Amino acid sequence: MYAQGLIGADTASGETAEFLAAFQARIDANEKIEPREAMPEGYRRTLIRQIGQHAHSEIVGMLPEGNWITRAPSLRRKAALLAKVQDEGGHGLYLYAAAETLGISREQMTQDLLSGKAKYSSIFNYPTLSWADIGAIGWLVDGAAIMNQIPLCRCSYGPYARAMIRICKEESFHQRQGYEIMLTLAAGSAEQKDMAQDALNRWWWPSLMMFGPPDSDSQNSDQSMAWKIKRFSNDELRQKFVDATVPQADRLGLSVPDDQLVWNEAKNGGAGGYDFGPIDWSEFWSVVKGDGPMNRQRIAARQKAWDDGAWVREAALAHAAKKAAQPQAAE
Amino acid sequence: MASAEDIFCGLLRLADDHLILGQRVSEWSGHAPQLEEDLALSNIALDLIGSARALYQLAGETEGKGRDEDQLAFLRDERAYHNLLLAEYPNTDFAHTILRQFYFSSFQQLYWQAALESTLPELAAIAAKSLKEVAYHHRHAADWVIRLGDGTELSHQRMLAAEANLAPYLGEMFEKDALAGRLADAAILPDPAELQAAFAADRANILTRASLPVADIESRLSGGRSGRHTEAMGHLLAELQYMQHRFPGQQW
Ligand SMILES: [Fe+2]
């Protein structure tokens, strides 16, 4: 579903100044870096971490929405939700493939996810409690993902940039579909409207946290910017998201759960923008550290799928090995 | 002669098979043994639900009482669902899921092939579209049956267990009750009994390649076509119908 403002990157590199300067010159000339080309270790490591986090977010992100597939309220919605969850799995697949070009295996990345070494987006540690959450996730979470990911379509690393172009098209379809669910609920019965408002209340602040810690707290951001792995700061993206999303909430007739939200003419260099209330960063860090409402259940679900599937994967390998050992029989 | 009521009931059986199996397969989404399989199972579930929608729409038009696909899919009592018991059989594990899919797809591929000749042109059109999809489901499931039957001792054992549990439901696919007879005589729907030999041959071929024993097709457990289900069905419907029960008559 989405790339978070990167958590805990270490961009340090041990190369010579000449090598780093030559690499930087390529980046500055907007050249794309391709898999087998020379690159600083810190660049490779930061990308592996970022693409891995992004891939894991797609995969873990299948769980909260998957929670409503069997209970979707109509056949049309059931089919659309299934297709969306399937798209997210497909995003995970492209992203794992992009990370593999940097010399890490999908198996290793999976182990890092299950052991807690690798992170995924904090947003997926919140529960989906009603059908309206499916609308709110599409609208807000896929919406925030697009804000984060559109700039990554111009990322300096070729395979990641190309994966992003493909993924962003589908994310914007998800966002429209989610908003359309919200529109239907907002135009529906009082119960449906309450359901929609409740979902917005619960998903609003976690969606703002998706952009990662405030710029004042993000180490390594400058190096990632210089390498064009990151193109806007967390706070810039968060502001863009708020400015785009508040009018959408107004159109729904729903209220954003922030009593300090106010239009400020002077913001964004005079173009205007919203001032918004303080984000509860202690909640964010507690979720990132593993203490969100659903962290344990999400990892347990991934662990169970991995463990329950072990005999299947082993059988597939064993069968392939037997076939390879045999002289080719007619199939 | 087949009446409009007969056609409606025949289409409903077919639609229920697809909806209930699609619901089952969709339970895997996000939990499959590997990512590629998550995508494949979601794809199969999507196709099944897509076919169910087309069939419910046609059934609703045939009935002429203004019931739409959702009213038919969500708002009936358990006894009014007429799917095969095989379709509602719980996922259990990947062996059961894949063997159930192989059996259903093998049957359904033959069924749609025969339905291309239906005197009901709308059904022939659904058959033509679904045939392409079911060919993929069949190939995918058959490949897995072979891999798992042949793979390791453990996977072989799991396939044997799945076969023992699912075999008693196979005969139900080919039952020709009075309704199926009238619809077959009118060439509206295929005669299920006529599909059994080709199914048995396909099954024997794939199970043999999977190093699994081939027993006769049993007809021990049936009742789905007349609405007598297994214990698993009520739970499946509780989830499927949850929103429609809780918030009746609303737009989603
Ligand atoms: Fe998405």
Ligand SMILES: [Fe+2]
């Ligand atoms: Fe995605």
